Amino acid sequence: MSFLDLFLGIMSAIGGNVDMGQLVFTIEGGAQFGFMLLWVVVIASIGIILFAEMSGRVAVVTKKPAFALIRDEVPRPLGLAVLIASIFVNLLTCTANIGGAAVVLQLLFGGDHRLMMVVGAALLLATIGFLELEPIERIFGLMGLGLVVYLFAAPGMAPDWSRVASGFVPQLPASPDMPGTAVYGYYVVGLFSAILMPYEVHFYSSGAVEQGWTPKQLASNFSNAVIGFALGGVLTVALIVTGAMAFYGRGVDPHLLGTAALPVALALGVKGLLFVLVGMLFAVGGAAAETALANGYSVAQFLGRTWGKNRKPRDAPVFHAGWIGLIVASLAIALTGVPPVEVVEYSVIFAVVVLPFTYWPILRVARDRSKMGEHANGLVVDTLAWIFLTLIGLAAVAAIPLMLITHNGQG
Amino acid sequence: MRSRAREIAAWIVGALVALAVLAWLYDRAAAMPEPLQVDELSRVVRQLASDAREAERLATALTRSQLTRNFAEHQHRQLEEDVSEARGKLAAPGPGGDEALVEQARGLADRLRANLAAARLHASDHAAIARIGAEQASIAAALERMPITPL
Numbered sequence: 001m002s003f004l005d006l007f008l009g010i011m012s013a014i015g016g017n018v019d020m021g022q023l024v025f026t027i028e029g030g031a032q033f034g035f036m037l038l039w040v041v042v043i044a045s046i047g048i049i050l051f052a053e054m055s056g057r058v059a060v061v062t063k064k065p066a067f068a069l070i071r072d073e074v075p076r077p078l079g080l081a082v083l084i085a086s087i088f089v090n091l092l093t094c095t096a097n098i099g100g101a102a103v104v105l106q107l108l109f110g111g112d113h114r115l116m117m118v119v120g121a122a123l124l125l126a127t128i129g130f131l132e133l134e135p136i137e138r139i140f141g142l143m144g145l146g147l148v149v150y151l152f153a154a155p156g157m158a159p160d161w162s163r164v165a166s167g168f169v170p171q172l173p174a175s176p177d178m179p180g181t182a183v184y185g186y187y188v189v190g191l192f193s194a195i196l197m198p199y200e201v202h203f204y205s206s207g208a209v210e211q212g213w214t215p216k217q218l219a220s221n222f223s224n225a226v227i228g229f230a231l232g233g234v235l236t237v238a239l240i241v242t243g244a245m246a247f248y249g250r251g252v253d254p255h256l257l258g259t260a261a262l263p264v265a266l267a268l269g270v271k272g273l274l275f276v277l278v279g280m281l282f283a284v285g286g287a288a289a290e291t292a293l294a295n296g297y298s299v300a301q302f303l304g305r306t307w308g309k310n311r312k313p314r315d316a317p318v319f320h321a322g323w324i325g326l327i328v329a330s331l332a333i334a335l336t337g338v339p340p341v342e343v344v345e346y347s348v349i350f351a352v353v354v355l356p357f358t359y360w361p362i363l364r365v366a367r368d369r370s371k372m373g374e375h376a377n378g379l380v381v382d383t384l385a386w387i388f389l390t391l392i393g394l395a396a397v398a399a400i401p402l403m404l405i406t407h408n409g410q411g
Numbered sequence: 412m413r414s415r416a417r418e419i420a421a422w423i424v425g426a427l428v429a430l431a432v433l434a435w436l437y438d439r440a441a442a443m444p445e446p447l448q449v450d451e452l453s454r455v456v457r458q459l460a461s462d463a464r465e466a467e468r469l470a471t472a473l474t475r476s477q478l479t480r481n482f483a484e485h486q487h488r489q490l491e492e493d494v495s496e497a498r499g500k501l502a503a504p505g506p507g508g509d510e511a512l513v514e515q516a517r518g519l520a521d522r523l524r525a526n527l528a529a530a531r532l533h534a535s536d537h538a539a540i541a542r543i544g545a546e547q548a549s550i551a552a553a554l555e556r557m558p559i560t561p562l
Contacts, residue, residue, distance in 0.1 A: 076414060076417070076418070077417065077421055080418065080421045080422075080425075081421070081425075084425045103485075103489075106481070106485045107481060107482045107485050107486070108479075108481060108482075109481060110480075110481040110484060110485065250464060251460055251461060251464040251551060251555060252461050252464045252465050252468070253457070253458065253461040254465075255458075255461075255493075256465075256486070256489050256490070256493070258482065258485065258486040258489065259465060259486070261482075262465070262468060262469070262472065262486075265472050265477045265478055265482070266468070266471070266472055266477060269475075269476075269477045270476070270477060270478070270479060273477070273478065273479065273482060274479070277482070407454070410454050411454070
């Protein structure tokens with residue numbers, strides 16, 4: 001693998017790292033709690049680095065992506081329940097991202113909302129249908145880099161860096177300007193889940209198998225996961241700082257997608273606004289593409305059918321029906337007019353419940369020396385992974401009660 | 412053979428659960444309007460105040476030529492829809508003894524919505540936008556001052 005390939009892989013990972021869920025929970029979280037959620041980004045980023053690297057390593061060594069592990073490592077009825085739940089979460093996530101893409105298209109070009117949804121979904125179908133996997137990742141990932149404009153907007157708003165630094169220490173809200181502890185808990189769980197969304201490891205591990213990675217590429221797998229997701233975490237930090245500086249204590253609850261772009265316009269003007277909107281379009285479009293493909297991978301792998309983006313539909317009918325069906329069904333739901341920001345909140349919260357069942361089989365195989373040989377987890381990775389699996393379990397238990405108690409974080 | 416039967420049974424259970432959820436959602440959606448609870452009124456008023464504050468910031472950005480026409484048009488339209496939805500919730504009777512408060516919120520919501528529509532029409536007129544922005548700020552302040560019991 002050349003330096004250019006490595007560089008493009010890392011850049012794509014950064015640009016493809018942020019989706020609707022992260023945009024919503026970071027900007028809203030910053031508006032509600034200032035810098036107090038920054039520590040969650042650090043913890044969740046370490047978690048996604050650990051499990052993405054592990055899922056890639058397992059896929060390379062055993063040639064089994066995430067859902068093939070669920071099929072083989074989890075009892076069949078539970079595995080089936082995980083599959084159904086994953087399809088449901090994929091549907092919500094894809095619906096939110098198609099709806100979000102339509103909103104961004106309108107912010108850029110005007111036009112009718114439903115027409116933009118159809119245009120967005122048609123472009124998505126054509127892009128996935130006609131391009132191979134690597135160009136799809138590159139296009140969405142590199143164009144999604146437009147979001148790095150937040151890295152310039154956030155410092156431009158002159159935050160108090162000592163207060164930013166204090167946000168990296170876990171603490172409970174004490175200021176009378178802030179909502180209560182339950183709402184804070186909702187945002188902690190939501191942000192944690194938004195960064196660890198299960199479709200990311202389904203897509204990542206399936207891509208590793210499909211692109212024919214060998215053990216020689218384990219170093220690239222490591223660098224892509226560590227550098228890509230760590231820099232993606234830096235971008236997520238910039239989103240929270242931007243949300244905090246623009247909205248915290250100013251009475252604005254940024255519940256529209258366009259509102260997330262407004263601070264950039266106020267800080268950098270029209271050029272910054274256009275840059276961030278293009279970044280948003282490809283970030284949410286890329287997330288819709290990844291979710292759709294992850295759905296095709298999940299269904300085909302669980303049912304033991306042939307799968308692969310680079311295979312023709314007649315050779316892998318279940319896989320292709322899986323991603324096409326998800327886009328069509330998501331479009332149908334989005335056309336009913338459900339607000340994408342509300343849908344993404346549900347998708348992120350329901351995803352937490354599926355997370356332990358997605359990550360547990362990966363950990364189980366990654367630490368098994370009989371399957372992984374010399375590439376099995378070392379002591380440090382294994383310990384960290386257990387700690388994260390415990391945190392994920394706690395988040396899964398707390399997610400839905402917090403959503404109900406706080407009326408989706410509204411208090 | 413038995414595992415196949417189990418798989419079919421699981422699909423049926425899954426479908427039944429999905430149907431039950433849909434029935435519950437339908438029941439919720441079709442429910443008749445009830446008087447507003449204080450916490451619901453508080454949420455609606457906070458949302459309206461947030462929309463007014465955002466409208467004020469949009470006006471600031473417009474007067475500094477920091478927004479594109481499509482962005483300003485669409486964002487104002489979305490805020491209008493948001494305010495209309497909140498206004499719909501305020502159509503329900505107020506919580507006991509607070510009818511005057513709800514009536515005040517209705518009036519502010521109507522002014523906010525009219526201003527948002529005007530801002531869409533006069534987006535390129537900086538003087539008009541500055542005037543509208545100032546009025547949105549005063550509406551936001553009035554909404555924030557409303558004496559609703561905190562949650």
